[in-house]
Each structure stands twice: as C-alpha cells, then as structure tokens.
C-alpha cells in the first residue's frame with residue numbers, strides 16, 4: 001500500500017476485509033490531481049440519493065474548492081478511482097468542526113467506507129483542537145419523523161422521539177457512529193422539510 005503524506009492506514013480498521021484492495025488508501029484530497037478532485041465534484045452530483053445532492057457540476061466544483069480552501073478534505077482512493085470523500089470546516093475558532101459533504105459511491109456502500117472516512121475526519125478535527133464535531137443532514141423528502149410536522153409546537157419532544165420512517169435516512173448512519181440529534185431547523189428545505197443537526201463530542 002502507498003504511504004504518501006496524508007495517507008492513513010489506521011482508518012481502514014472499520015472497512016470490511018472483502019471491500020479492501022491493495023491500492024486503497026485515505027488521502028489529503030487537496031494534494032491530489034485535478035481529475036481526482038473532479039471526481040469529488042461528480043460524486044456530489046451523481047451519488048447522492050435522498051437527501052438530494054448538488055444540482056449541477058459547476059456548483060459541485062465550487063463546493064469542493066470551498067471546503068478544500070477553507071480547511072481539509074479526505075478522500076478514499078482505490079488506484080485512481082475516488083470511492084468517497086469528506087470535508088471538514090472549522091467553526092467557533094476551531095473548537096467545533098463541521099463535517100461537510102460526505103459521500104460514498106453507491107456501488108461501494110455498506111462496507112465500512114463511510115465509517116472510515118468519518119473516522120479520518122474526526123481524527124483530523126481532533127488533531128486541530130476540535131472539542132465537538134457537528135453536521136447538518138437534510139430531510140427533504142419525508143424520510144424521518146421530523147418531516148411534515150409542526151416542529152415548533154414541541155421541538156424537544158420531536159427530537160427525543162426522532163425515528164427513520166423506513167427508507168434509511170443518513171441520520172441512522174451517523175447514529176451508528178455516535179452522533180446524537182442536537183437540533184432541527186424547521187422548513188430549511190421548504191415547508192415540512194427540515195435540516196437535522198447532529199453532533200458528537202471528541203474524546204476528552
């Protein structure tokens with residue numbers, strides 16, 4: 001296995017043995033070639049399902065440049081194929097890092113790659129001083145109990161009773177990784193389509 005700067009072998013712990021290849025590695029995407037960063041933009045357009053991804057390549061390219069320019073990006077490469085990537089953005093003077101734009105290629109899901117990318121994100125955020133990592137995950141298509149209800153009537157109850165309605169919203173993935181729902185922004189994506197805020201404390 002290659003071991004260029006930014007590569008991480010530790011992050012492979014969670015990846016299923018059957019999913020690994022000799023060429024798989026986690027890299028610093030900012031240091032990768034233009035064609036690989038272009039794949040990062042393509043993944044934002046073509047490999048999101050629900051919640052929806054970026055509407056076009058131009059906006060997706062801008063998002064990749066924004067995250068890369070603002071702080072850090074980690075990608076999972078297999079040879080020259082980008083299997084998935086994650087970005088981190090600092091908030092509150094770096095005490096908090098936002099996980100921004102996590103995506104894994106459809107045909108490579110449910111093998112631990114998402115978990116490995118989040119582990120790489122958390123390790124990098126913690127090494128930069130993060131006390132908390134956070135993210136927003138939209139429910140723009142009625143996938144959770146937080147959709148299509150009047151959240152403001154009793155936000156704490158809706159958060160305490162949050163559940164997936166059967167289509168596998170990413171909040172289930174983040175819960176598996178230790179994130180908890182810390183808030184909800186009603187109607188962020190239109191009436192009854194909230195953004196769900198989740199956070200996780202870094203090791204004390």
Ligand SMILES: CC(C)(COP(=O)(O)OP(=O)(O)OC[C@H]1O[C@@H](n2cnc3c(N)ncnc32)[C@H](O)[C@@H]1OP(=O)(O)O)[C@@H](O)C(=O)NCCC(=O)NCCS
Nearest residue numbers: 102103104109110111112113114115137168170172173176
């Ligand atoms: C969400 C996403 C990154 C997960 O990646 P992945 O590689 O399939 O996830 P992993 O295989 O590492 O899964 C880790 C755990 O979460 C579970 N999990 C993953 N996706 C899940 C889902 N949609 N529903 C329920 N559980 C899920 C896995 O079964 C696994 O469980 P385990 O702890 O029992 O092993 C991937 O589905 C994706 O890219 N989706 C499209 C983009 C997207 O929605 N990004 C998040 C926006 S906020």
